[in-house]
Structure formats: C-alpha cells, structure tokens
Amino acid sequence: MGERWQAVDDYIAGKLLGEDDALATTLANNSAQGLPPIDVSAAQGKVLFLLAQMAGAKRILEVGTLGGYSTIWLARALPADGALVTLELEAHHARVARDNLERAGVGGRVDVRVGPAAESLAAMTGEAPFDFVFIDADKPSNAHYVAEAIRLGRPGTTIVVDNVVREGGVLDADSDDERVVGTRALFDMLAADPRLDATAVQTVGAKKWDGFVLALVR
Template sequence: MGGGWQAVDDYIAGKLLCADDALAATLANNDAQGLPPIDVSATQGKMLFLLAQIAGARRILEVGTLGGYSTIWLARALPAGGELVTLELEPHHAAVARENLVRAGVADRVDIRVGPAAESLAAITDDAPFDFVFIDADKQGNAHYVAEAIRLGRPGTVIVVDNVVREGGVLETDSDDERIVGTRALFDMLSADPRLDATAVQTVGAKKWDGFVLARVR
C-alpha cells in the first residue's frame, strides 16, 4: 500500500505542480549536507503555499526550518513587503537553509533565528502579530508552540501543526515515545483552549500515514 501512496503523490505532483529547480536543488543540498530527509512532501508544500495565500498572510512564523524546503514554499506565498520569521535549533541546518533560500531567491524576505524554539519565541515581541504559523519542530513542544502562536497572532491567524497522527501512534495512551506524548498533549490543549477553532486531517502519501492540525485563532 505504501508504494501506492507514493505513486499517487507522484501522479498529483505531475499533474498539479510544475518542475522546480530551486526546490529540487534544496532537497539535493539537504541530502549532501547530511540533513535528515524529513521535509514536507511537494504536495504538502504546495498546500502550505495555498493556505498562506488564502489567509492573506503578510507575516508568517515557522517553527522548524530544517533546510528551508517548507520555508521556500511559504516565502513564495508572501506579497511584496511580506516577511517570514523561521526558527531553527541546529546552526548547521540554519546555514544550509540560508544557502537554499539564496538560491531560491527568497532570502530577502526570510529571517532565520537560531536557538531553542521556546527561547526564540519568548524573545519575539515587535514582529507580531503573525497571520500564519507553521509548526514542524520537536513534537514534545507542540502544545507550547501553539500557545505561543496564539500570543503572537491575532483573531483570524491560521495555525498548521504537522505530524500529528504518527501512523496511528497518537492513539497509544501508554506510549513512552516523547513525540507521541507531546502530540497527545497538543490535542488535549486544543480541545480545552477556547481561543481556537481546530480540526485535524489524516494524510497518506510520500510521508506515509500521518496528518496535520489546522486551527484558527478566534
């Protein structure tokens, strides 16, 4: 079945996404520089691009840069004068991302901040409010990152959190996997916080069985 999921993703990409040298070069550079192959898929990247445009986002916050693949998709969604702030823990990942952003021609609208995401978020004041937030970092921190996204957002801010199904692992109440524990804490937080309207969608494809949260600040 997994091979079928990949084939369908390839079919969709072939029909609806154009060949993109900058994005292909980004993935190749990430691999050459030893970054883990955990970027969003091409179809997911296009979804982020469209969601940010639908939201009319002029200011975007990303938690988890990696090599900048999703960052490029989001930066391309910005209108003239828009800005994206992206947070990355690892200095090496951030350096690779900077190379990729320059090659893609979007470095002028992206501000990469290096360090633990919780600290970087706490330091953000004047840059807010953000119109769109994409969270794809350590899953243990997801609930906190969403709370910070609310603080740094406004009514109408859109929040997307990736990797929230984990091949069904989210159902494992007794799991000792910190990523699953963190994901379940995220759902507990979302269900209890009156400041958000939220849902989650399961996905299958190049990234196997997973899903994402889509939320809007009230």
C-alpha cells in the same frame, strides 16, 4: 500500500506541480549536507503555499526550518512586502537553509533565527502579529508552540501543525514515545483552549500515514 501512496503523490506532483529547479536543488543540497530527509512532500508544500495565500498572510512564522524546503513554499506565498520568520535549533541546518533560500530567490524576505525555539519565541515581543504559523519541530513542545503562536498572532491567525497522527500512534495513551506523548498533549490543549477553533486531517502519501492540525485563532 506504501508504494501506491508514493505513486499517487508522484501523479499529483506531475499533474499539478510540475518541475521546480529551486526546490529540487534544495532537497539535493540538504542531502549532500547531511540533513535528515524529513521535509514535507511537494504536495504538502503546495498545500502550505495555498493556505498561506488563502489567509492573505503578510507575516508568517515557521517553527522548524531544517533546510528551508517548506520555508521556500511559504515565502513564495507572501506579497512583495511580506516577511517570514523561521526558527531553527541547529546552526548547521540554518546555514544550509540560508544558502537554499538565497538560491531560491527568497532570502531577502526570510529571517532565520537560530537557537531553541522556546527561547526564540520567548524573546519575540513587540513584533507585529503573525497571520500564519507553521509548526514542524520537536513534537514534545507542540502545545507550547501553539500557545506561543496564539500570543504572537491575532484573531484570524491560521496555525498548522505537522505530524500529528504518527501512523496511528496518537491513539496509544500508554505510549512512552515522547513524540506521541507530546502530540496527545497538543490535542488536549486544542480541545480545552477556547481561543482556538481546530480540526485535524489524516494524510497518506510520500510521508506515509500521518496528518496535520489546522486551527484558527478566534
């Protein structure tokens, strides 16, 4: 079944996305620099691009840069006067991302901040609200990151959280996998917080069986 999922993703990309030298070069450079191949798929990147444009986003926050593949998709969704802040724990990943972003022609609108995301978020005070937030970092901290996204957003801010199904692992209440525990805590937080209107969608494809949360700040 996994081969079929990949084949369908390839079909979608071939029909609707086409070739993209900047994105292909980004993935190749990430691999050459030893980054893990855990970027969003091309089809998922286009979803982020479209969601950010549908939200009319002029300021975007990304938690988890890796090599900047998803960052490029999001930065392309911004208007000419837009800006994106992306948070990355690893200095090496951030250096690779900056090179990729410059090569893709979007480096001028992206601010890559290095360090633990919780610390970077806590230091963000007095900034203009973000219109769109994409969270794809350490899963145990997802609930905290969403809470910070609300603080740094506004009514109407869109929040997307990746990897929330974990091939069905989210159902395991007895799991000792900290990623599953963190994901379940995220769902509990979403269910209880009156400031959010949220759902989650399962996905299959090049990234196997997973899913994402889509939430709107009230």
